[in-house]
Amino acid sequence: MDVLVSRPQFDSRSVAQGVPEKDPPVELEVPQPSSGSATAGYRSAKYTTGEWFSKYHNILQQASIDSGEARSVQRESRITYQDTAAATLKTQAEGTRLLGERLQEIHYWKSELQRHIERLLADTEALLALKTRLEKALDATEIPYAISTDNVKCRSRRLGPDLVRDSVEEELLKEVDLIRSIQALLKRTTAQVVSQIKTNREAKQTLELDWSDKYQAYGFDDHSGRHSNTSHDTQHHPSSATVQEQVCNRSSWTKFTQDNLSKAMQEEQATSQLRVLVEQMLRDTTEDLRVQCSSVDRAFSQRCVELIEAKTQLEMKLAQILEQIGAQERNIVALQQAIHNKEAPLRVAQSRLYLRSLRPNMELCRDETQLSLEGEVRQIDSTLASLHQQLSEARGSLSHLEESRMELEKDISCKTHSLFIEREKCMNHRKRYPTVSTLSGY
Structure with a gap:
């Protein structure tokens, strides 16, 4: 059966179609289909010869146009991908260079952190040794204190006129007061050293946390710098290029580490000053105790000389x-x-x-x-x-x-x-x- 389609509207003239005029062919008598009201506006699937020529010429022309456009797009694409490839390589090289610089920067700060961590560790160990010395020195003062108080008690058992407040007793009382004041000073200094040790450990922990973060960041950046276009472990992460609002800038990053190092250097300086103070204090207290001990010994010796002399004179x-x-x-x-x-x-x-x-009478004469x-x-x-x-x-x-x-x-x-x-x-x-x-x- 015949298929009815809408009739295309086009100019079938040869001039309009760009077809050279030829002698019109002799049209054969073709039976026309019925053109009743039921087929109004429709035609059968068969075209005329002119329409056939016009159709494939149009296809050829459109193909030529499309081919030209394709060549133009190809030229532009070739220029674009060459330019973008160079730009991409340049951008990638710049990123690799910046990663290298960043690695150097991280390595520098990481080395600084490591250096100050080791310093704080050494300072803390030195303070722990000083704390042990202070505790030993405090324990060592118990013997002089016991000796002095025992001397005072023993001398209180002197008899009669010898129970006198002499130079020995005055020196002994000075020694007891000196030992008490030194013990109080050693306790205060020990508490100060313990506080500094705690502060050093807190500063060291802060540096270690920062160092650990930089260690991980160095590993990530180092791994990133080793990526290339031929790497097999790369993959798409579309959301990674999104700027995060809470990410710090470079100046804040640098300032954070500088502040940590500044705090650490302050504690290092405080530790150094405290160590000098403690060393000087131990020398001074030791010297004071030995000087007072010598004074007491001299007073004892002088008192013994006086007692021996007095005893000798008394015996004589x-x-x-x-x-x-x-x-x-x-x-x-x-x-x-x-x-x-x-x-x-x-x-x-x-x-x-x-x-x-008894003589009688006158015989009793004088x-x-x-x-x-x-x-x-x-x-x-x-x-x-x-x-x-x-x-x-x-x-x-x-x-x-x-x-x-x-x-x-x-x-x-x-x-x-x-x-x-x-x-x-x-x-x-x-x-x-x-x-x-x-x-x-x-």
């Missing part, structure tokens, strides 16, 4: 007193014997006078004999009185000598006890005083 005086006591005792014995020797002559004289008093006997009795009585007086004085003197002997012996015993405390209890104990190295915390 005691020997003299003992000699005097012996002489006085012998004198008392002699006086008693003298008094005893006067009793017989006194009895004789008194007996004579008594018998002569003759020369009577006067002589009365004078003899008076003489003997006077002599006895004098002897008794001497005996009383001798006994009083002996009593005083005995008292002096007792005081001397008591004082000698007191000095002996004091010497024992000073030399045996105190000075021997002070031989355990720590050395300079021990007081310095070594």
Whole structure:
């Protein structure tokens, strides 16, 4: 059956179609299809010869136009991809160069961070050693403190007049106060060192975190720089080119690391100053303790010399007193014997006078004999009185000598006890005083 299609509207004239005019062909009588109202505006699938020529000429012309346009597009495409290839290679080379520079920059800052991390680590180790020295020095002060307080307690057991506030006691009290102040200073310094150690570790941790980030960034950038157009591990990441709002700029990145390094250098300087301070403080405290110890030892030695001298003088005086006591005792014995020797002559004289008093009447006269006997009795009585007086004085003197002997012996015993405390209890104990190295915390 015939297919009805809409009739194309075109000029079928040869002039309009660009076809050279030829003699019109003889049209054959072709039966025309029905052109009733049912087929109005439609035609059959068959074209005329003119339409056939016109159709393929149009196709040829359009193909020529398309071919020309294609050649133009090809020329432009060739220019474009050559230009873009060069630009892409240039951009890629610039990116690779910038990656190399970035790697150098990261490596520089990473090296700086590593250097200061090692410094902080060394400073922290040095501070830990100083902390140990301070703790040892603090422990070492316990021995001098115990020695000094023990010396004070021992000397409080001195007897009688020897319980005096002398130069030794003053120096000992100075030593006790000095040790207490040094202990307080060592505790404060130890706390300061511990605080600096904590600060150093915090600064070191900050640098380590920054170093770790730069280490990872260096690895990523190094891996990125090794990518090439022939690499097999590249792939598309369309969203990676999107600018992130929270990404820092280069100046902020540099300032962040510089601030961390500046903080680290401040702590390094503070550590260095603290170490110098602690070293000087340990030297000063050690020297102060040893100087005060020498002062106390000199005071002890001087006091012992004084005690020995006093004890020697007391012993010499005691020997003299003992000699005097012996002489006085012998004198008392002699006086008693003298008094005893006067009793017989006194009895004789008194007996004579008594018998002569019995003479009768006128015979009882005061003759020369009577006067002589009365004078003899008076003489003997006077002599006895004098002897008794001497005996009383001798006994009083002996009593005083005995008292002096007792005081001397008591004082000698007191000095002996004091010497024992000073030399045996105190000075021997002070031989355990720590050395300079021990007081310095070594």
